[in-house]
Amino acid sequence: MSTIALTAPAAMPGAPARSSGYLVLAPSCxxxxxxxxxPMGxxxxxxxxxxxxxxPTLLNYQRFFSDGLSLAGLYRTAxxxxxxxxxxxxxxxPVAYYLARSRSRWRALVFALALAPELAGVVLRTYxxxxxxxxxxFINDMLINLGLIASPLPLSKNLFAVVVGLTHVVLPFGILSLTTSIQGIDPNLERAAQMLGASRLSVIRHIILPLSVPGIVSSLLISFTMAASAYATPALLGGxxxxxLATMIYEQVLFYIDWGFAAVMAIALLIMMLAISxxxxxxxxxxxNRRSNREGEAS
Incomplete structure (x- = not known):
């Protein structure tokens, strides 16, 4: 006489993992x-x-695309x-490469100096x-006292001043992004290239730069988005x-009380940053993907 054993089907192994994953994401979502x-809606x-x-109306969008000042602000922001x-x-x-490869005792000091701007507020640094x-x-007074110029140079209230100020504000974030990317490159690749006769410049050009492209792209995106959405530095240094767009949105909300047109400007700024990202x-x-395909063909 034979017997038949009935067993319950095993639970799906992926179900608990998916459930726990949803629970972990729930607070962030x-x-x-x-x-x-x-707020965006x-x-x-x-x-x-x-x-x-x-x-309901489309006049706000029509005004944005027909108003030369708004388009000029968008172009200036870009x-x-x-x-x-x-x-x-x-x-x-260069600072990121030094921080990623140096074993000097000065590395900690350079790292602290790279992050030092973040210890002060944006308004304080801008002033x-x-x-x-x-x-x-300081610069114009020094040049005038040295007799190099007769009248002050136009260093403030323009694009140059805003770019200088924002570069100072955003630079620590770019350094951190680049440092992380360069640290992920195997140093043995540099040593092997130098043993084969490559110069330091050739190693950086043909090995470090191509392999650190993700960090470069990340630095560009972070810097672009932070600069595009900055308000204090363009308002103070730009005049x-x-x-x-950030200063124009502020004016529309505070002075003109035109929230609809300010919302259009904010959406245009958001779309520009999302498009670049x-x-x-x-x-x-x-x-x-191209790199993975080449490695697959080589293997």
Whole structure:
């Protein structure tokens, strides 16, 4: 006589893991929904309302695209952010390489100096640059006293001053991003190239730079988004004549009480930052896929 043993089907191994994953993400999703999604939805809805009658309208968007001042502010914001991103990445790369590779006792001091700007507030740092760059500031007074110039150079209240101030503000974030990327590169690759006769410059150009592209892209994106959304530095160093979207949004809300048009400007600023971030991430993804394909073909 034979017997048949009945066993219950085994539970899906992935179900508990998925459930725990959802539970872990729940608090973050709740915070993002309350403090990001809902305000963004409110702002988008506000952009379609007339400031006087509170009725639905597209006049705010029509005004933005037909108003030369708004488009000029968008263009000025883009140019300023691109310049800041490039300056931060170029100036931060040598410091990041030193921090990632040096074993000197001065490394801790350099790291502290790189992060020192974050110990002071943005307004305080901006006023410091205002004292240095203004017409009767440190630089112009020194050049005039040395007899090198007869009249003050236009170093403040323009694009140059804003780029200098924002580069100082954002530089620590670029250095940290680049340092993390360079630390992930195997130092043995540099040693092997030098043993084969490559110079230090060739090693950096052909090994370090290509392998640190993710850090470079990250530094550019972080610097661009932080510069595009900055308000205090453009307002103080740029003056009344240099208007970017952040300062224009402030004026629309505080002085003109036009929340609908301010919402349109905020959406335009958000779309610009999201577009740049998407392009950067897309580029890095395609680059990583091409690299994986080449490694697969080589193996």
């Amino acid at each position: 709740l915070v993002l929904t309350i403090f990001f999604a809902l 409110t702002m988008i809805g506000m952009s379609f309302m007339d400031a006087q009658t509170l009725s 140019v300023m952010s691109i310049l800041v991103a490039v300056c931060v990445t170029v100036l931060g790369y 410091g640059w205002l004292i240095i760059l203004e017409d009767r500031g 009344a004549r240099f208007k970017v 998407f392009l950067g991430i897309r580029y890095e993804t395609r680059r990583g």
